[in-house]
Amino acid sequence: MSANNICLPVIQAPMFLLSGPDMVIASCRAGIIGSFPSPNARTVNILDQWLQQITSELSEVPHAAPWALNLVMHRSNPRRHDDLELAIKYRAPIVITALGSPAEAVESVHAYGGKVYADVTTIDFARRAAAVGVDGLALVCCGAGGHTGLLSPFAFVDEVRQFFDGEIILSGAISNGRAIRAAEVLGADYVYMGTRFIPTQESLAQDEYKEMVVEASGADIVTSDSITGVKANWLKGSLEKVGFDVDNMPPPGAINFLEAASDAKRWRDIWAAGQGVGSIDRQQSVAEVVEQLTDEYRSCL
Ligand SMILES: Cc1cc2nc3c(=O)[nH]c(=O)nc-3n(C[C@H](O)[C@H](O)[C@H](O)COP(=O)(O)O)c2cc1C
Numbered sequence: 001m002s003a004n005n006i007c008l009p010v011i012q013a014p015m016f017l018l019s020g021p022d023m024v025i026a027s028c029r030a031g032i033i034g035s036f037p038s039p040n041a042r043t044v045n046i047l048d049q050w051l052q053q054i055t056s057e058l059s060e061v062p063h064a065a066p067w068a069l070n071l072v073m074h075r076s077n078p079r080r081h082d083d084l085e086l087a088i089k090y091r092a093p094i095v096i097t098a099l100g101s102p103a104e105a106v107e108s109v110h111a112y113g114g115k116v117y118a119d120v121t122t123i124d125f126a127r128r129a130a131a132v133g134v135d136g137l138a139l140v141c142c143g144a145g146g147h148t149g150l151l152s153p154f155a156f157v158d159e160v161r162q163f164f165d166g167e168i169i170l171s172g173a174i175s176n177g178r179a180i181r182a183a184e185v186l187g188a189d190y191v192y193m194g195t196r197f198i199p200t201q202e203s204l205a206q207d208e209y210k211e212m213v214v215e216a217s218g219a220d221i222v223t224s225d226s227i228t229g230v231k232a233n234w235l236k237g238s239l240e241k242v243g244f245d246v247d248n249m250p251p252p253g254a255i256n257f258l259e260a261a262s263d264a265k266r267w268r269d270i271w272a273a274g275q276g277v278g279s280i281d282r283q284q285s286v287a288e289v290v291e292q293l294t295d296e297y298r299s300c301l
Pocket residue numbers: 013014015016017018037070098119140143144145146147171172173174192193194195196271272273274275276
């Protein structure tokens with residue numbers, strides 16, 4: 001697996017408030033694709049500085065893997081054009097779109113030779129993204145950290161393969177090397193791993209959050225639409241800490257999804273994680289995680 005300096009078919013997935021330049025640079029140095037969501041840079045100017053840092057530091061690394069920028073394409077995101085302009089300015093090798101049509105990004109990113117992947121949770125979204133010419137589809141399946149899909153990966157990959165012959169990136173509770181291999185057997189080209197990188201040294205999560213992920217098992221993950229209005233996976237302990245009874249979560253109510261989805265306070269107090277937490281038993285550096293995943297992956301080839 002040497003195309004584009006990628007040594008393991010893994011994308012370190014974008015995570016609101018948690019992934020920034022340090023995680024991206026460490027991932028690309030270690031040989032996997034690093035990414036972050038553009039809203040993590042609080043302003044367009046900060047985003048410009050972050051991209052400057054990422055591109056200049058990675059230009060010094062002889063065999064760095066490509067990096068990716070995650071953009072919220074929903075009409076109500078006032079920064080979507082400016083952030084896309086910066087992706088173009090820094091020639092982001094990959095742009096991953098979420099919550100809106102990837103159409104606008106496809107033309108401009110292809111113009112400089114970059115790729116566009118669309119993050120999708122349903123077959124319908126997958127069809128719509130495929131129709132506008134994306135290079136890859138990130139299928140977010142059940143068990144994923146943060147906003148989750150509900151489909152089984154077995155069903156999702158197979159149906160999407162019937163109408164899409166581009167790259168498939170599979171996600172949802174993939175937390176060890178054996179699962180990466182299983183995703184390839186299912187027909188995926190890459191996996192998208194978020195939760196596995198929460199307790200890394202380069203993650204911006206507070207220490208208590210990292211420790212809760214290390215201690216948790218799959219039974220500690222609660223799926224609820226009460227927090228942001230759509231189904232997402234959260235750490236039970238963090239919900240209880242702010243006073244929720246996890247067996248009686250309130251109805252989602254009339255919620256402005258985008259506002260809630262990007263409400264930093266909500267995500268700072270209530271911690272997202274996927275069902276793959278049980279594979280994580282300590283805090284590590286990104287490089288150590290990639291080394292461990294590589295050993296696990298190779299052992300089942
Ligand atoms: C704490 C956290 C924050 C996330 N924030 C975002 C985000 O801002 N944008 C996005 O597209 N996906 C986001 N995700 C989803 C991930 O990109 C990815 O789909 C998911 O982590 C994969 O499942 P896994 O956590 O089981 O590996 C987030 C996930 C987590 C755990």
